[in-house]
């Protein structure tokens with residue numbers, strides 16, 4: 570662990586004023602992280618029972634009696650909680666990994682890291698810089714795919730954990746913007762998109778590093794990938810990039826701007842890539858003329874919607890939007906990568922009218938969805954849900970330009 574003798578101290582570092590209480594806290598966090606990674610910390614972690622929030626008080630008391638200080642006890646239990654949560658992202662491997670709370674939130678799940686790695690391998694990369702590696706989730710996936718990884722992380726605790734989580738990567742604790750980057754044929758950048766209070770940062774220019782800075786760094790390498798928010802606007806994208814929106818089990822996770830790997834846009838759904846038909850990353854999505862709503866309504870996977878792949882999906886499966894620019898589609902048969910709904914009724918969007926229709930169709934528990942209209946989904950679901958009866962869905966949306974509530978039932982889900 571001597572690869573991380575001290576936190577970086579430069580103008581951009583939060584640790585530049587060594588005497589501030591904040592820096593005292595940072596030094597303490599680093600000392601506790603080192604302890605957790607050492608034999609004593611690992612022995613404590615190994616002896617903890619599976620995490621249950623109800624046990625925390627009793628376990629804290631036990632650890633304190635065993636001689637741990639308050640920070641050590643709290644950190645061991647936090648890590649135990651994060652490892653339990655992280656099984657969703659890393660499977661069994663999570664039980665031996667090291668996380669900070671922020672690092673965990675920002676970490677790429679292993680299946681998606683494997684997709685990133687596969688893109689680099691397919692493009693012929695051998696040595697990748699992981700710029701801002703966090704706790705090392707992408708670095709781990711890159712090394713598992715056989716890539717040689719030079720990882721850089723400015724947060725000293727995250728850097729220590731990255732070295733433990735991705736032992737085959739060479740991790741350096743430094744501000745990558747103030748350091749000469751090593752030679753590599755590819756660079757991976759995953760800018761931090763959360764503020765210190767945990768809130769998401771919407772503006773790409775306020776990400777750390779800012780998107781424009783990430784792009785200029787990326788352009789210095791033959792191959793590059795930049796993870797971005799999936800809601801990024803097309804006009805913010807460089808035209809000569811290939812942009813991939815990634816979803817798993819219907820959940821949109823991220824988008825990646827690839828440089829040196831062609832141009833266009835695609836959705837990657839549970840590992841399967843669907844090209845949107847766009848020739849450049851920034852061109853507008855193709856418009857499809859709407860059609861009257863039939864007995865079936867489809868909601869495409871969000872990665873298809875974001876990548877602008879609706880026109881291609883409609884063309885391939887004989888579908889059309891229920892209103893101009895709305896990603897609720899209608900057609901004869903259930904297409905792949907879409908949630909499907911059997912339409913029971915279409916009514917004006919007034920609670921009384923909708924409730925009457927739900928009752929007439931024997932629907933109690935009601936899920937609410939919306940597109941192209943202002944509705945408080947949670948409040949409306951509460952208002953419309955009744956006891957007993959079947960499960961149903963009310964979709965608020967324009968239908969051929971008129972705001973409507975579509976009363977429906979889920980049919981086969983093909984996510």
Ligand SMILES: C[S@@+](CC[C@H](N)C(=O)[O-])C[C@H]1O[C@@H](n2cnc3c(N)ncnc32)[C@H](O)[C@@H]1O
Nearest residue numbers: 675676677701702703705706707723744745759
């Ligand atoms: C979103 S996280 C990376 C998560 C990582 N890809 C993973 O899957 O675990 C972004 C990280 O970049 C680091 N970072 C931001 N600017 C940096 C810089 N100039 N130099 C080094 N690291 C930086 C942050 O400290 C943060 O840990």
